Amino acid sequence: MNVSVQEIRLSKLKFQTEPAQQNGENHLEAVSAEAAQIRAYLLSRGNSAIADRGFRWLMVLCALSIFGIVVLIATELVVRSRLAWALFGLDFFYKVFIDTYTHKPIYWDPVNGHFSALPFLYGTLVSSFLALLLAVPLAIGVAVFLTEMCPQMLRAPLAFITELLAAIPSVIYGFWAVIVLVPLLRDHLNPWLIKGFGWTGFFGDDNPTGLGFLAAGIILAIMILPIISSLTREVMTAVPQSQREAVLALGATRWEMIRVGVLRNARIGIVGAIILGLGRALGETMAVTMVIGNSPEIQRSLLANGSTMSAVIANEFAEASGDLHLSALMELGLALFIVTIIVNAFARLMVWAVTRGTPSSIH
Amino acid sequence: MRARIRTLSDGAATGLAVLATVLVVAPLVAIFAYLIYKGASSLSWAFFVETPKPVGEVGGGMANAILGSAILLAVGSLIGVPVGIAGGIFLAEFGRGTKLANAVRFTADVLNGVPSIVMGIAVYSLIVVPQGHFSALSGGVALGIMMVPTVCRTTEEMLLMVPNAVREAALALGVPNWRSVLAITLKTASPGIITGCMLAFARVAGETAPLIFTAFGNVGWNTRLDEPMAALPLQIYVYALSPYDDWHRLAWAGSLVLIVLIVLAVSLVRFVTSRGVLKGAS
Amino acid sequence: MGVGIEVTNLNAWYGANHALQDINLNIPANHATALIGPSGCGKSTFVRCLNRMHETIPGARATGTVRIGDLDIYKDIKPVEIRRRVGMVFQRPNPFPTMSIYDNVAAGLKLNGYSNRHVLDEIVERSLKNSALWDEVKDNLKKESGASLSGGQQQRMCIARALAVDPEVLLMDEPASALDPVSTSKIEDLIFQLKAQYTIVIVTHNMQQAARVAEKTGFFLNGRMVEFDSTDKIFTNPSDKRTEDYITGRFG
Structure with missing residues (x-):
């Protein structure tokens, strides 16, 4: 052991000990009689084990109520749709009544008791996929621009606008569509589409109103754009910076960096965001009801009137003509509930797979 | 090349x-x-003070719908906010990392994506059918149920931002757990939670689908919870689909009111989160 | 007045990690006891076992006996109760950000249901005087937020908060490690005065600090207590080679 080093250390310690020693006289404050009882007071307080346990159980109960809500919705829908289920079973979702005289299908005729979910499934799918087709490329473009290219000063206001638009009520979008979008389609876009692409069969000229699948698809696209775009942005931001740097270090251009470093790593999350957008589109009610034309038909033309599961419920539920009609609408609601639960669960898992561990924003 | x-x-x-x-x-x-x-x-003064006029007469307003929306939202918040906050407290303070908490969080997120019209018919079946008629109460319940998952998740996220050191400080003083959660952790996160609730509030304020078969709408004044009640989005819906310009004007004015509410809520959230969601924390 | 602490066969784990192994020691009443050792040696875990804060970390547990005064704190009493008897000051100042200075200091009493304003005023003043902060804050007690003070002031406020509940033992987990030298010396002066009335256990990685404030010093290494003796003895003539290596700066 090196004695001299030790001695130097210790003498230093001694030296630095002194200031504290000098102030060593005790000057703690005197205590009044009441204040002296404080320790006794605190010791007399119980361990509040009962209050703590009660509080905890109350919180657990409220958390469990979320399961309760799901179960409640499911049971109500199941109970009220029993009549239709007993009468039609699974036929409801794929069989159609064919009129014996005209040989034309009758999909939905509440007065005569013909109920088939088919035109609504069709309308829901067509309008939702149309919306995705329009919204996804744009939403991803916006997300790429916002996360990778945008000047810092534009980022906040653009994000703000997206957030705002995601929160505008459906009925207001519907109103705008009725007043602005539908006339626009009727007078300009539809005639052009019929002239140019009428031969494909997708753009028939037998509906002069401007309402229909296309109008519904466009308004849905506008409504789900902010959601898809902000979620895509979130998963892209979750890709670690090192991934980008690694690709750039290999001499990649910015686009190659985005493609290889960012999009490839975030792809599961982006697919999740798209599916989440799909979930919204499937269940969207008011705006669609206002512009789709509400006729229970299956038509190839995107300019034709149609209806969706949610739209028919919104339109007919309040004045349903009898128990069977109500029950059939309830069954449509149940189907919508199950489908959106599955779609949302799937999408959430995908988004979580990418963003886990990074703080997310409020939705 | x-x-x-x-x-x-x-x-x-x-x-x-x-x-x-x-x-x-x-x-x-x-x-x-x-x-x-x-x-x-x-927008006009009449919009805020008059009730709708019959078809053909010019003028009128949505005063009864504004009051109706306020009442429906109050009932909804009374249900949605406490239950949601309590659920969020469970997720952030008691359940962290447990399977139950993960399941609750997941279910809340999924529930958030369930179409509001489905909530509407479920509440119709739950309350309107047994009661025998449409009612404001059922509308409020539908809105309340819709608020629960959003408020719950927001509360959780805000509570998670409270530093653990603050919780430890309270624990080390021998403060009972329930008291430290309410008086320390929740209070610290309160600006974030309040604005989060406002956002949930603003969103359900514009919900139409769940009210069609519950609150139903009403052209006159009503303050009774067991009677049909007017609501701003319902009124907008009806007027938007009408052919009358005068009604369209009222619908635009109503839309503006809802939009202003939403702009306020979203900006407030932005403002609070950019300044840090915690009271006084640097 | 403070009470002594008697620790027998204390073991602690974080999940599978055996963080403290068979600790035995007696901490004397109304003295300052310092615990030194390299980071990760278990000294912080040890003090957190003395008020059962250790078990608040998910997956953490402890076995063994800790007697504070005449109570076995793992058997006779609930965590909430023992924490009212044993005050704690943390490594980083942790004021309640929503509360004024006054409310911060009174928190331990108010949140335990005590409401006599007159007595609260007296206790807040006394605690702040005892933590040498009174003169700096007395004018803005209820106006200023506890979080708006400087780091050193915050830490003294946290000490006042711990003193306000009149504990029998005061645990300090590296109370000065996040502070500047001036604040550090103020806190050391404070410990020197407080130990007349409280049993103080202070964790520090700063050996000079241990030498300045404590009568007794324990040296921890890899989850074990290597040596526990009077501070003089530890620093001048340690009996264990590892202690000697540590205080002469051979490692850590």
């Missing part, structure tokens, strides 16, 4: 992204401006 293709594709991709952004932002801003313009030019 290859290098040129790479530079070109880089430029093309950048161009497309910018184009997409312009294509999206320009019409969206245009829609937004249109809504504001239409609403602002349609």
Whole structure:
């Protein structure tokens, strides 16, 4: 052991000990009689084990109520749709009544008791996929621009606008569509589409109103754009910076960096965001009801009137003509509930797979 | 040659992204401006103080619908806010990392995506059918149920931002757990939670689908919870689909009121989160 | 007045990690006891076992006996109760950000249901005087937020908060490690005065600090207590080679 080093250390310690020693006289404050009882007071307080346990159980109960809500919705829908289920079973979702005289299908005729979910499934799918087709490329473009290219000063206001638009009520979008979008389609876009692409069969000229699948698809696209775009942005931001740097270090251009470093790593999350957008589109009610034309038909033309599961419920539920009609609408609601639960669960898992561990924003 | 293709594709991709952004932002801003313009030019004093007039008569307002919305939202918040906050407290303070908490969180997120019309018919079946008629109460319950998952998740996220050191400080003083959660942790996160609740509030304020078969709407005044009640979005829906210009004007004005509510809520959330969601924390 | 602490066969784990192994020691009443050792040696875990804060970390547990005064704190009493008897000051100042200075200091009493304003005023003043902060804050007690003070002031406020509940033992987990030298010396002066009335256990990685404030010092290494003796003895003539290596700066 090196004695001299030790001695130097210790003498230093001694030296630095002194200031504290000098102030060593005790000057703690005197205590009044009441204040002296404080320790006794605190010791007399119980361990509040009962209050703590009660509080905890109350919180657990409220958390469990979320399961309760799901179960409640499911049971109500199941109970009220029993009549239709007993009468039609699974036929409801794929069989159609064919009129014996005209040989034309009758999909939905509440007065005569013909109920088939088919035109609504069709309308829901067509309008939702149309919306995705329009919204996804744009939403991803916006997300790429916002996360990778945008000047810092534009980022906040653009994000703000997206957030705002995601929160505008459906009925207001519907109103705008009725007043602005539908006339626009009727007078300009539809005639052009019929002239140019009428031969494909997708753009028939037998509906002069401007309402229909296309109008519904466009308004849905506008409504789900902010959601898809902000979620895509979130998963892209979750890709670690090192991934980008690694690709750039290999001499990649910015686009190659985005493609290889960012999009490839975030792809599961982006697919999740798209599916989440799909979930919204499937269940969207008011705006669609206002512009789709509400006729229970299956038509190839995107300019034709149609209806969706949610739209028919919104339109007919309040004045349903009898128990069977109500029950059939309830069954449509149940189907919508199950489908959106599955779609949302799937999408959430995908988004979580990418963003886990990074703080997310409020939705 | 290859290098040129790479530079070109880089430029093309950048161009497309910018184009997409312009294509999206320009019409969206245009829609937004249109809504504001239409609403602002349609607003009048009568809108806030008068009830709807019968078809054919000019004028009238949505005073009863505004009051109705306020009552429905109050009932909804009374249900949705406490239950949601309590659920959030469970997720952040008691359940962290447990399977139950993960399941609750997941279910809340999934429930958030369930269409509001489905909530509407479920509550119809739950309350309106047994009661025998439409009622404000059922509308409030539907809105309340819709608020629960949002409030719950927001509360959780805000509570998670409270530093653990603050919880430890309270624990180390021998403060009972329930008291430290309410008086320390929840209070510290309260600015964030309050604005989160406001956002949930603003969102359900515009919900129409769950009210069609519950609150139903009402052309006159009503303050009774067991009677049908008017609501702003319901009134907008009815007037928007009418052929009368005068009713359209009222609908625009109503839309503006809802939009202002939403702009306020969203900006408040932005403002609070950018300043830090915690009271006094640096 | 403070009470002594008697620790027998204390073991602690974080999940599978055996963080403290068979600790035995007696901490004398109304003295300052310092615990030194390299980071990760278990000294912080040890003090957190003395008020059962250790077990609040998910997956953490402890076995063994800790007697504070005449109570076995793992058997006779609930965590909430023992924490009212044993005050704690943390490594980083942790004021309640929503509360004024006054409310911060009174928190331990108010949140335990005590409401006599007159007595609260007296206790807040006394605690702040005892933590040498009174003169700096007395004018803005109820106006200023506890979080708006400087780091050193915050830490003294946290000490006042711990003193306000009149504990029998005061645990300090590296109370000065996040502070500047001036604040550090103020806190050391404070410990020197407080130990007349409280049993103080202070964790520090700063050996000079241990030498300045404590009568007794324990040296921890890899989850074990290597040596526990009077501070003089530890620093001048340690009996264990590892202690000697540590205080002469051979490692850590």
